[in-house]
Each structure stands twice: as C-alpha cells, then as structure tokens.
Amino acid sequence: MSLFFLTAFKSSPKGPREGDIAPEIRLPNPTGDTLRLSSLKGHMVLVHFWASWCAPCRAESKKIVKIYDAFKDKEYKTGTGLIVLYVSLDQDKNDWLKAIKQDGLSLQYNVSDLKRWQNIAAQSYKVTSVPNNFLIDGNGKIIEQGQITDYLADILKGEIQK
Numbered sequence: 001m002s003l004f005f006l007t008a009f010k011s012s013p014k015g016p017r018e019g020d021i022a023p024e025i026r027l028p029n030p031t032g033d034t035l036r037l038s039s040l041k042g043h044m045v046l047v048h049f050w051a052s053w054c055a056p057c058r059a060e061s062k063k064i065v066k067i068y069d070a071f072k073d074k075e076y077k078t079g080t081g082l083i084v085l086y087v088s089l090d091q092d093k094n095d096w097l098k099a100i101k102q103d104g105l106s107l108q109y110n111v112s113d114l115k116r117w118q119n120i121a122a123q124s125y126k127v128t129s130v131p132n133n134f135l136i137d138g139n140g141k142i143i144e145q146g147q148i149t150d151y152l153a154d155i156l157k158g159e160i161q162k
C-alpha cells in the first residue's frame with residue numbers, strides 16, 4: 001500500500017481532520033438514552049463507525065475490545081480513561097443488538113439512529129466507508145483518524161501521562 005493512499009484516506013479534505021475539534025455526536029443508545037460525545041470530555045474517546053453487516057467491522061470490533069480492556073483505566077495527558085463510542089450504521093435494531101451481544105460491545109456507549117449511510121454522525125464526520133475511527137483526546141480534539149486499529153495501542157501508549 002502506498003504512502004499516498006494512506007495519507008489520502010486519513011485526511012479527507014471534506015471531513016474533520018487531525019487537530020480539529022471533533023463534531024458533536026448526539027444519538028440514542030439501544031435503551032433509548034441520548035448520548036452526547038461532549039459528555040465524554042475529559043476522557044480519551046475512540047469513535048468507531050461500524051455496522052453489524054460489515055465483516056471487517058466485526059473483526060475490528062473484537063480487536064478494539066482487547067485494546068479497550070488494556071487501556072480503559074490509564075491516565076492520559078488530557079484526561080482519565082478510554083471510552084469507545086460505537087456508532088452503528090445499521091438499519092435493523094435487532095441485527096444491531098445481536099451484533100453488540102455477540103461481539104461483547106458496550107450497550108451504554110453504542111449509538112445509532114438506524115439510518116444506515118444517512119446516519120447524522122456519519123454525515124457530520126464524512127464517513128464513506130466502515131470500519132472507520134476517530135481518536136479524540138480529553139479536550140475534544142481529533143488526534144488520529146482512519147483505519148488505525150493495528151497501531152491504536154501504540155498511539156494510546158504515547159498519550160499516557162508519564
């Protein structure tokens with residue numbers, strides 16, 4: 001894979017970029033409670049766009065669960081703890097709930113408006129493919145984006161307060 005492709009994928013001129021303040025996400029979780037990204041300020045947040053029908057998303061979610069377990073309680077330069085905010089691009093609530101359970105994902109931090117590609121958060125972040133990720137620091141600033149799961153642990157290690 002060429003460096004050009006990685007750069008082009010990571011820094012779409014249309015959507016938010018590294019260094020930008022992350023756009024607000026305000027969506028319901030499966031129990032109907034509305035969750036706002038801004039309510040997670042002070043934590044390192046991985047916003048993970050995914051869908052139950054996306055095989056690569058499901059494989060990546062399993063990796064993210066392991067990374068979360070290793071980094072959830074760390075002290076970071078800009079906050080405490082890691083939270084994964086799963087933004088689902090599903091349309092069918094039953095498929096979404098089944099995938100959450102099968103993959104061991106957080107019910108509380110899993111949100112969707114069940115509008116697939118018309119998902120308001122996906123549109124705000126200009127997400128055109130899944131899986132897709134945005135790592136946001138405790139101040140609400142995007143510090144990394146794209147398909148970052150394979151090196152996410154290294155990024156988080158670099159953000160730990162020494």
